[in-house]
Amino acid sequence: MPFSPHPSRRQLLAGLLGVGAAAGLSACGLGSGPTPVGPGAIASAEAARATTGRVRSLALQARPIQADLGGRVVSTWAYGDSVPGPILRATAGDRIQIAFTNDLPEATSVHWHGLAIRNDMDGVPGLTTPEVSTSGEFAFDFVVPDPGTHWFHPHSGLQLDRGLYAPFIVDDRDEPGDYDAEWVIVLDDWTDGVGPSPEQIYADLQAAGKSSDSGDMGMGDMGMGDMGMGGMDGGDVRYPLYLVNGRASNDPDVLTGKPGQRVRLRLINAGADTIFNVALTGHDLKVTHTDGYPVEPVTTSTLSIGMGERYDAIVTLGDGVFPFVAEPVGKAGLARALIRTGAGRVPAPSWRPSELDGYPLTVEMLQSGPGIALPAADPDSVQDVVLSGSMTPYLWTINGQTYENTDPLMVKQGQATRLRIQNHSMMPHPLHVHGHTFQIGPAGGSGPRKDTVLVPAMGAVEVDLTADNPGQWMVHCHNAYHAEAGMMTRLDYLT
Ligand SMILES: [Cu+2]
Incomplete structure (x- = not known):
């Protein structure tokens, strides 16, 4: 009934x-x-849940670190020693035991985004899993059911808008993996240590919301000065930096490969307030998965990825140097990384490939595999x-x-x-x-x-x-x- x-x-x-x-x-x-x-x-x-019978045990730490963002060294919070944190990897059906330690100065949590795991390990304080206090520990223990490109981040306040995020890649025993190499690409909008803190931004948004008596519904932040670009697709916050794999565009992450290689890109948008349109200069993207699940492959020059979403795409590498560029929708700035397979000049950090002028692929254009x-x-x-x-x-x-x-x-x-x-x-x-x-x-x-x-x-x-x-x-x-x-x-x- x-x-x-x-x-x-x-x-x-x-x-x-x-x-x-x-x-x-x-x-x-x-x-x-x-x-x-x-x-x-x-x-x-x-x-x-179906299991492989294999148990993987590992340790994970949330802690304050110093991150070098293109020559600007900032204090932030991260998993392990870097932004993004270490890639966790498992095969679907593995049982994962994660000894998590919180070395942050405030309580935190870890949510395994995209993994349909047991509810009490989902990492939402006050609902599923206890908050982990400063110097506290929590033993996560769950079977990983879902192959694909997933990730993890806190479910506590605005901590996600610091450096607390990392990929969680789950391999599929039944998928052959028809590619030569893999590149995990994590996109982020960045303010911590460069602009105001996430908490200050939130306080400013609230203060601006109180300072006007016009009760427009969801019209975005028209005329909010430093805060945002007028709402609409541009979100509520304008960021001083946009990052690919924790790197600023003047000091990009580089994938070195050979012409003709097929590379699986695993794209994750870890941004707090930014949709990105992405493109790989001189290449088509053959989109094969979204949020870990196969789709009928679609070829596009550019695609749009919202916060929390993931897309996988196969590219066949040309010969030269090719910027991978992520453009924040409705905001000024670019994030990028480079693929290098041969000789070539590296364009200026602000260079924008024409592939981004195409109509970006969105979810309506995809069909399930x-x-x-x-x-x-x-x-x-x-x-x-x-x-x-x-x-x-x-x-x-x-x-x-x-x-x-x-x-x-x-x-x-x-x-x-x-x-x-x-x-x-x-x-x-x-x-x-x-x-x-x-x-x-x-x-x-x-x-x-x-x-x-x-x-x-x-x-x-x-x-x-x-x-x-x-x-x-x-x-x-x-x-x-x-x-x-x-x-x-x-x-x-x-x-
Ligand atoms: Cu929203």
């Missing part, structure tokens, strides 16, 4: 809060309605996810509420679930669902599988997912400032 959350949503929410506050009370007086699934359901789901579609099903549960907000005051909402007042989306184990996402604002939002990959469009259709979808300004997208990973999951905008300003809700599995 379809499960409708609407008739008794308030009652259910009251029940949820009661259970969260005092689990032992649920049996005596909070009603007989549905309650969130418990640890048993999470453990059962974990026990049912063979065998990737979800089973076709009429949805058992249909949930609206309305994105809106304002700059004055600086507030971003889902279904009209900030996170602290949210009515969670609710499902039951096994339900075919449809999210009807509508963007009622003048700014695109990359909506990310934890613990699942949805299919764009109807389940069983041709849309790609993803975990983060860029919903255009005033646009709408419907996605289907199978409720097969019990727990309480975040659903939120991957603009770090929007999330901080309230643009988050939950997907709760109820008994």
